[in-house]
Amino acid sequence: MRVSGVALLLAALACTSNDTLFIQLTPTPVPTVTPTAAALISSRYRAGETLTFVAQPSPGTLAENAGSASGGALCFTGTQVTVLQVAGSATAYQIRCASAVGWAREANLTALVIGGRANVQAETFVTDDPEPDTTTNRADSASCKANAATSILDLATSGGVIYANVQCGAAVGWLPEAALKAATP
Secondary structure, eight states, rough: HHHHHHHHHHHHHHSSSTTTOOOOOOOOOOOHHHHHHOGGSSSSSSSOEEEEOOOOOEEEEEEETTOOOOOOEEEEEEEEEEEEEEEETSEEEEEEEEEEEEEEGGEESSSSSSOOOOSSSOOOOSSSSSSSSSTTOGGGGGGOOOOOOOEEEEEEEETEEEEEEEETTEEEEEEEEEGEEEEOO
């Protein structure tokens, strides 16, 4: 009886002590963040798409990572870029611009291409200024009819909005990107 009582006492001490002579501790796994599947991210563009980079002033600086404002490589307005991956926020895209790789905001990317074509979504007026104010006189502006084919002459950005300088029939002027749909080849 005495031996088993001593054995029980030693076992109890071994189980409650920090001594690892009798019991080897196993590390507790640290929880990790599970990455979001790209298919579940609601984004405007997808990896593999070819887009146009637009920055003001040009060239724009690509961020070194998705959450950073600090810059790395330069990318010029009008350059065709390839989306490599989409950040979880769906507002930042890792892109390849020429031989450089960096991150760009969604507001600096468009499916419109300088020298390409687009169709007007709904009847609208082209303006002389890429960021027209509310006092623009519509009588002095030319109209583009709904579904009219346009040629993209240039791209610019102002106030977080991308504008396209288009030729719509005889009219030449600026329209916001949202008023256009890139024509499929």
